[in-house]
Amino acid sequence: MIELRDVSHAFDGRMILHDVHLRLDQRRIGVVGANGSGKSTFARLLNGLLVPTQGRVLVDGLDTRTDGKAVRRAVGFVFQNPDSQIVFPIVSEDLAFGLKPLRLPRAELDARIDAALRRYGMERYRDHPCHHLSGGEKQLLALSSVLIMEPRHVILDEPTTLLDLRNRNRVVEALGDLPQRIIVVSHDLDLFRDFDRVIVFDGGRIVADDDPAPALAHYVSLMS
Amino acid sequence: MTLGLHLPGDSVIHRLPVGWKIGCLLLASTGLFLVSDPAWLALALAGVAILVIVARIPPSVMARQMAPALVILAILVAVQAIFASGREALELGLRFGALLPLACLVTFTSRVSDMIEFIERITAPLARIGFDPAAVALALTLAIRFIPVLFQLMTEIRDAQRARGLERSPLAFFAPLLIRTLKMAHEVSEAIEARGDPAPPDGPAGRSRANRK
Ligand SMILES: Nc1ncnc2c1ncn2[C@@H]1O[C@H](COP(=O)(O)OP(=O)(O)OP(=O)(O)O)[C@@H](O)[C@H]1O
Numbered sequence: 301m302i303e304l305r306d307v308s309h310a311f312d313g314r315m316i317l318h319d320v321h322l323r324l325d326q327r328r329i330g331v332v333g334a335n336g337s338g339k340s341t342f343a344r345l346l347n348g349l350l351v352p353t354q355g356r357v358l359v360d361g362l363d364t365r366t367d368g369k370a371v372r373r374a375v376g377f378v379f380q381n382p383d384s385q386i387v388f389p390i391v392s393e394d395l396a397f398g399l400k401p402l403r404l405p406r407a408e409l410d411a412r413i414d415a416a417l418r419r420y421g422m423e424r425y426r427d428h429p430c431h432h433l434s435g436g437e438k439q440l441l442a443l444s445s446v447l448i449m450e451p452r453h454v455i456l457d458e459p460t461t462l463l464d465l466r467n468r469n470r471v472v473e474a475l476g477d478l479p480q481r482i483i484v485v486s487h488d489l490d491l492f493r494d495f496d497r498v499i500v501f502d503g504g505r506i507v508a509d510d511d512p513a514p515a516l517a518h519y520v521s522l523m524s
Numbered sequence: 525m526t527l528g529l530h531l532p533g534d535s536v537i538h539r540l541p542v543g544w545k546i547g548c549l550l551l552a553s554t555g556l557f558l559v560s561d562p563a564w565l566a567l568a569l570a571g572v573a574i575l576v577i578v579a580r581i582p583p584s585v586m587a588r589q590m591a592p593a594l595v596i597l598a599i600l601v602a603v604q605a606i607f608a609s610g611r612e613a614l615e616l617g618l619r620f621g622a623l624l625p626l627a628c629l630v631t632f633t634s635r636v637s638d639m640i641e642f643i644e645r646i647t648a649p650l651a652r653i654g655f656d657p658a659a660v661a662l663a664l665t666l667a668i669r670f671i672p673v674l675f676q677l678m679t680e681i682r683d684a685q686r687a688r689g690l691e692r693s694p695l696a697f698f699a700p701l702l703i704r705t706l707k708m709a710h711e712v713s714e715a716i717e718a719r720g721d722p723a724p725p726d727g728p729a730g731r732s733r734a735n736r737k
Pocket residue numbers: 311312316333334335336337338339340341342737
């Protein structure tokens with residue numbers, strides 16, 4: 301479970317998030333809000349990429365302020381632009397990147413890479429240069445590289461924004477099958493229809509936190 | 525754009541450990557500089573050609589990879605021929621004509637991750653004098669990985685400027701290139717941190733980065 305206790309965050313003295321107090325224990329949680337409302341800041345707080353200027357963020361009891369490394373191992377993060385997340389030139393090398401410190405035997409490493417590729421039917425790309433993949437395949441690779449670390453929670457910040465409809469659907473389908481807790485930031489409201497909970501941000505505050513239907517209705521009325 | 529850094533394959537040369545390949549490359553290049561008889565150099569060139577065939581690298585791919593260097597080599601050979609002698613020009617041409625494809629062969633048949641691992645291993649002793657092999661290896665990897673991304677970015681920006689009739693303005697090209705490169709660098713460092721940052725394990729660097737801003 302991820303818990304935020306009286307969390308506020310400021311950049312250079314400017315308050316971006318105000319008094320967020322939450323327990324995130326549903327399996328699929330959506331986050332919506334206008335541009336600049338603080339969603340990405342919120343997402344970055346959840347895995348310790350940012351440490352709050354006030355309050356505490358706890359992931360399965362670990363404080364992001366003091367246990368940053370352990371927290372990041374428990375919480376995977378998928379960003380908007382897959383080009384910025386893929387570190388190695390070849391698909392299988394990128395998948396292996398995070399596993400390196402574990403010093404797995406070669407056979408086990410290969411087995412894990414194969415399993416990760418099979419998940420999204422990308423076996424044939426094992427030795428391909430990453431920059432030859434389509435946008436959707438790159439995002440699936442970025443997601444696979446996160447999942448291969450077996451995190452308990454996965455945060456995704458606008459994972460489908462740069463994708464066309466078909467690729468978007470592939471990524472959405474992939475998300476639906478994940479056993480992990482997922483927290484998805486998106487402007488794509490359709491994505492949240494069958495989620496367990498949707499949180500609406502406005503001006504750095506939570507203005508709705510409910511089932512998808514009422515929360516999204518609130519957001520739509522807010523925007524009109 | 526295809527940037528042929530690594531061509532997957534399973535030839536004998538592909539399967540040779542990277543350390544061996546780099547070692548042989550070093551030996552061969554030293555050897556090529558000790559020898560000056562054109563007959564021997566021509567033999568070396570033929571040997572390299574055989575290796576390229578054994579590795580099953582298509583000649584067209586090889587040619588494309590070497591084209592820029594070959595142009596420079598041609599100029600140097602011409603200069604030698606004019607200002608020195610025909611024999612020296614021949615020597616130069618053969619020597620580098622053998623060395624270039626050999627170096628390409630090593631990059632084509634080796635995976636970047638294996639090369640990085642090799643670099644990490646041989647630089648490991650330097651850790652004692654404060655040199656971080658993992659960090660340097662990661663930096664090298666990123667440089668290689670982002671070459672195609674940068675090319676794509678440059679094409680995008682050039683097209684955007686052209687669409688606005690600004691193709692002659694260097695500022696209109698370099699300003700967005702710089703901004704987007706910096707933005708990407710920031711995103712990449714964040715992504716690496718989110719993915720577990722295998723480079724600096726527990727050092728203060730990792731901490732301070734998490735708390736920055
Ligand atoms: N590193 C930073 N330094 C200073 N200000 C920042 C930084 N990151 C974000 N901000 C500011 O914080 C506010 C919220 O940004 P955030 O990225 O969290 O919004 P968002 O809800 O994700 O928006 P979007 O929908 O556009 O992605 C914005 O006003 C932004 O300018």
